[in-house]
Amino acid sequence: MQNNISWFPGHMAKARRLLADQLQRIDAVIELCDARLPLSSRNPDLDPLVGNKPRVLLLNKSDLANPAQTKAWQAYFQNQGLDCMAIEMGRKKQSILNAIVKLTEERVARSLKKGIHRSARAMVLGVPNVGKSTLINYLAGRSAFKVQDRPGVTRAPQWIRASDKLELLDTPGLLWPKLDDPVAARRLAYIAAVRDEVVDVFHLALSLLDELMDIAPQGLMNRYKIADVSLRGQELLEEICRNRGFLIRGGEVDLDRGAVCVLDEFRDGRLGRITLETLEE
Numbered sequence: 001m002q003n004n005i006s007w008f009p010g011h012m013a014k015a016r017r018l019l020a021d022q023l024q025r026i027d028a029v030i031e032l033c034d035a036r037l038p039l040s041s042r043n044p045d046l047d048p049l050v051g052n053k054p055r056v057l058l059l060n061k062s063d064l065a066n067p068a069q070t071k072a073w074q075a076y077f078q079n080q081g082l083d084c085m086a087i088e089m090g091r092k093k094q095s096i097l098n099a100i101v102k103l104t105e106e107r108v109a110r111s112l113k114k115g116i117h118r119s120a121r122a123m124v125l126g127v128p129n130v131g132k133s134t135l136i137n138y139l140a141g142r143s144a145f146k147v148q149d150r151p152g153v154t155r156a157p158q159w160i161r162a163s164d165k166l167e168l169l170d171t172p173g174l175l176w177p178k179l180d181d182p183v184a185a186r187r188l189a190y191i192a193a194v195r196d197e198v199v200d201v202f203h204l205a206l207s208l209l210d211e212l213m214d215i216a217p218q219g220l221m222n223r224y225k226i227a228d229v230s231l232r233g234q235e236l237l238e239e240i241c242r243n244r245g246f247l248i249r250g251g252e253v254d255l256d257r258g259a260v261c262v263l264d265e266f267r268d269g270r271l272g273r274i275t276l277e278t279l280e281e
Contacts, residue, residue, distance in 0.1 A: 003113025014061075018157055019171055020049060020184040022123060026169060027104035028054040032126035032135065035065035035086060036275050038073040039128050040184035041193065045176045050125075056083040058096070060131045063088035069275035076279060087140050089131070097139060101165055121167045127193045136160055136168050164246065187276055192267055205259035206233050208266060211241075219272025221231050223265065237262070 014174075029050050034041040037251055038059060059075055062070050070086045077084040083103070087096060092244075104120035124132045139162040158170045175193065179185035189199045190208050208212070210232050212220045217229060224240045231239055240262065241253035246256045265271055 016049075016174060019123070019174075022157060022169060023050065023053065026053070026121045026123045027107040028056070028100060028120070028122045030122050030168075031057045031122045032060045032124065032130045032132055033057065034127075034193075035059040035062040035070050035073070037159060037191060038275075039277050040187050041130060041191065043125075043127055043174055043176055045174070050097065050202055056085065056099050056103055059084065059086040060135065061088065062086040064269040064273060066273050066275040069278060072279055073228050079160055083130075093139065094186055097163060097166065104166075109157050110249055119161070119165055119167050121169070123171060124167040125171055126173060127175055127188065129192045130173065132173065133170055136162065136170050139163075139168065181280070190263070190266065190276070196263075202255060202259045203233075203264045206237060209233070209236050212266070213269065213275065215276070216272055216274045220276065226238060228244060240278070
């Protein structure tokens with residue numbers, strides 16, 4: 001088991017300094033987190049960075065999460081005084097734009113009183129691979145930014161006009177320098193917020209399988225035709241490899257291929273709508 005997962009490349013440290021400077025120029029903050037990890041996918045360093053700027057929290061990828069859990073987390077954050085919406089790409093576009101514009105109205109009105117006619121400006125923040133560039137492309141109605149299903153693609157802040165009333169600043173995904181909580185770090189790796197190249201993918205997949213068998217076994221068992229609900233760890237991965245035909249010379253199971261498959265299919269939502277963090281934890 002890999003206990004110490006950490007990934008804080010140089011571009012993140014540089015981006016953090018640039019964001020602190022850009023915050024003086026923006027009207028509101030759009031914070032994205034992954035609806036499957038509503039707490040662990042929120043960077044704790046953002047609160048002091050953002051300060052009192054108007055902010056909306058978007059629970060992204062809600063189509064991959066348990067709907068009842070998403071609703072509970074949305075209520076939780078709203079009770080904490082945060083504007084919060086659950087979103088999935090392809091839906092609620094106008095609602096998202098309206099929420100952002102509403103956050104910026106006061107500051108834009110103050111500029112107008114000074115004779116300055118301008119669009120609202122909002123910054124999009126979140127951990128790597130949470131969907132910031134995808135959201136901006138969706139709101140702008142075009143592929144303005146490069147998008148890939150891996151962290152670290154956006155490496156510098158970039159502006160894009162989303163509408164005649166709104167400009168959005170895409171930012172690099174930001175982790176915090178030291179991931180002290182090993183459970184949170186591991187779960188961030190499950191959703192590819194940490195590069196696979198810096199983790200032990202085999203043991204990461206074993207951990208994910210054990211968690212899924214504890215909290216949401218049915219989707220996994222159906223997907224991989226698992227009959228024995230007691231299987232865990234490497235035995236479970238071996239059974240998945242046999243059922244999928246992941247074999248190498250001599251008929252041995254290809255555990256590395258199986259581990260990559262499990263992680264990819266969890267990330268794509270093929271194992272069901274699963275939320276890894278609950279309010280009861």
